[in-house]
Amino acid sequence: RKIPIFGVCLGLQGMIERYGGTLGVLPVPVHGKPSSVRIKGDQEQGIFSELPDEVMCGRYHSLYCAQLPDALNVTAETEDGCIMAIRHKTLP
Numbered sequence: 001r002k003i004p005i006f007g008v009c010l011g012l013q014g015m016i017e018r019y020g021g022t023l024g025v026l027p028v029p030v031h032g033k034p035s036s037v038r039i040k041g042d043q044e045q046g047i048f049s050e051l052p053d054e055v056m057c058g059r060y061h062s063l064y065c066a067q068l069p070d071a072l073n074v075t076a077e078t079e080d081g082c083i084m085a086i087r088h089k090t091l092p
Contacts, residue, residue, distance in 0.1 A: 002091060002092050003092070004092040006047075009060070009061060012085070012086060013063055013065075015072070015086065015088075016065050016068070016069065016072070016086065019069035019070075019071040019072055019088075020069040020070070020071070021065055021066075021067050021068050021069035021072070022065075022066045022067040023063045023064065023065060023066055024063065024064055024065075024066035025062060025063060025064075026061070026062050026063070026064055026082075029061070029062035030059040030060070030061055030062070031059075031060050031061075031062075032058065032059075032060055033058070033059050034056050034057065034058055034059070035056070035057060035059050035078045035079070035082075036054055036055075036056055036057075036078065036079050037054065037055050037056070037057045037076050037077065037078055037084050038053060038054050038076065038077055038078075038079070039051055039052075039053050039054070039055070039075065039076050039085075040074055040075055040076060040077065041073065041074075041075060046075070046087065047085075048075065048076065048085070057084070059078075059084075064082050064083065065082075065083040065086075068083065068086070070089075071088055071089055071090075072086045072087065072088055072089065073086065073087050073088075073089055074086060075087045
């Protein structure tokens with residue numbers, strides 16, 4: 001079955017590892033800090049379709065995507081390149 005999956009925080013990290021990527025530990029945890037996040041390539045469809053190209057978001061994490069697997073595309077990232085959202089290239 002092709003059931004869409006939406007992963008937030010641990011879910012995003014789980015999808016990165018599931019498809020062969022790796023996680024790293026941030027040098028300084030980002031707990032409750034605002035960051036500017038750029039939306040990339042997901043404006044026409046999906047959860048970001050009605051957002052502007054850049055939004056201010058609250059972050060709360062200490063892990064990050066150190067290596068993105070080939071099966072995933074980045075759909076949002078911070079100004080310094082920390083991946084905040086992903087989309088599978090072929091699955092819903």
